Amino acid sequence: MDFAMSAKAADYHDRLTSFMTEHVFPAEADYHAYREEKGPKDFTVPPVVEDLKKLAKERGLWNLFLPAESGLTNLEYAQLAELTGWSMEIAPEATNCAAPDTGNMETLHLFASEQQRKQWLEPLLAGEIRSAFAMTEPAVASSDARNIETTMLRDGDDYVINGRKWWITGAADPRCKILIVMGRTNPDAASHQQQSMILVPTDTPGVDIQRSLPVFGWQDQHGHCEIVFDNVRVPAENLLHEEGSGFAIAQARLGPGRIHHCMRAIGAAERALALMVDRVQKRVAFGKPLAEQGVVRESIAKSRNEIDQARLLCHKAAWTIDEQGNRSKEAQTLVAQIKSVAPQMACNVIDRAIQVHGGMGVSDDVPLARLYAWHRAMRLFDGPDEVHMRTIARTELGREKSAFAAAVTQR
Incomplete structure (x- = not known):
């Protein structure tokens, strides 16, 4: 089990990092200004997103989520999807890797007829609809x-x-x-x-x-x-x-979609932690920077631990899908694990970042409130936490005892 970044993934990672820093992050202000001007009842896409899509296509940063299109494994994609999670409202769509289109494209790729693919999958892959x-x-x-x-x-x-x-x-x-x-x-x-x-x-x-x-x-x-x-x-x-195949199709569709959300949640948590670290080094309270307050340092340390733990579990789930397929029992259990872990982790980290930002943290001056709203909702969509915990518990209860477990549970 090797989670080291492949040469191919490293190349994509470098190019996607440049795209994010040079184009996506600077576009966020235009994106939100357009939405504020149009109001909440207007659902037209801000033009800057279409501009970014053209740039992403030109740079080969397009349809990264679908192995049949990108040639990337799920593990390789995990390391890229995390980057897009830093700008969850823009980057996934700019690279044509946004839900629910990704899950729908995977569904059409697997189950659609040739005519259905031509009519619907092709324009979706092209980012036209x-x-x-x-x-x-x-x-x-x-x-x-x-x-x-x-x-x-x-x-x-x-x-x-x-x-x-x-x-x-x-x-x-x-x-x-x-x-x-x-x-x-x-x-x-x-x-x-x-x-x-x-x-x-x-x-x-x-x-x-x-x-x-x-x-x-x-x-x-x-x-x-x-x-x-x-x-x-x-x-x-x-x-x-x-x-009669609807239930089976749903299971095939939701597995990859769930882990893709988790990959991006790790990136969102990394952004929240970066904002937290920056804030506490600049803000002074009670005569010294917040970074010197013990409770703040503990919040930073907990956040780093939780992010890294979630990333390792996410990569293990992605690696298992690559090795065994997303319908294997082990892959399904691991996806259930990361789906119940990643959103809660993101909520924890974002909540701490909000706390050290004070009133600013719940305003629109920083993205933390929007990040929290999305990831709190993520604990419900694609299956609530309780359903995934049920899956994990059922697997554990049905697992054959190891020699050690048998030895220590003998009466």
Whole structure:
């Protein structure tokens, strides 16, 4: 198990570092100025993002998340995704590595027909359109996808969709042209075979994007939407893979997406720690810099420990996916571990950074409040902490005892 950066990853790392420092960080002020001017109900992308996308393409920093496109392993990508997490609102999209498009592109790459790939995957890979993934519902506990109530019933050559979804990230962005919708096609089948996934263009009659939900009062540029599907009719060839495969597709999609979020969370925590260290060296209280206060030093040390621990676990999970595939039991357990560890770690580090910044920490003068809001929400999306902890515990309880464990538990 070797986590050393490969020569290929090191080259990408150097080029991405330069791109971030020379172009992305300087663009943040323009990005937020545009959004402030337009207001929270405007979901058009700030033009600076499209400018950055062109630069990233020219530098070969494009679609890094998808091994079939970039040639990078998951471990190699982890070391790059962390860098983009330093500027989570801009850098992932600038390199075409932003959720939910990454998960949707992986899904289409794995399960779409040739026609579906040509129509939807190719423009997504080119960064010409955006997409959304419609699974979560307000009326049921969607942490168990078997609960989903949206119906997708066959009617001749079509499927007719009825239901309500929410927290559908990306659907408010006017560039969002396609939804991957999960719903029930056969309520009489076995529990894991009742669900299917269908491609639904956003301009299909009956698709009603009702609102975008704020996170801690903050509106994401792409929106987190509540959508009603009212007798939405799409051709049967829009079905992904085959009827009853929705649950399996969801598991295949969510595994990589979860670890990608964790990779970026480590970068976000690194930014928070950098801001904390800078702040405490400049701020004086009670006659000396905050950096000389014992409680502040402890906060810095704890943050470094937690970041490095999370990074090692994330790299182990990525390495295991590379070696065994993301559907292996060991990989799934490790992804559950890092998904329950990374968001909490990021929240801890960001919270400490907010504390040493005082009032500034909860303002928009520094990015800490936005970082905290996102990573606190991350403890819910792509499976809440409790679901991942359940997976970890179930694996541990089912594990065969080692010789040592057997020896020390004998009565």
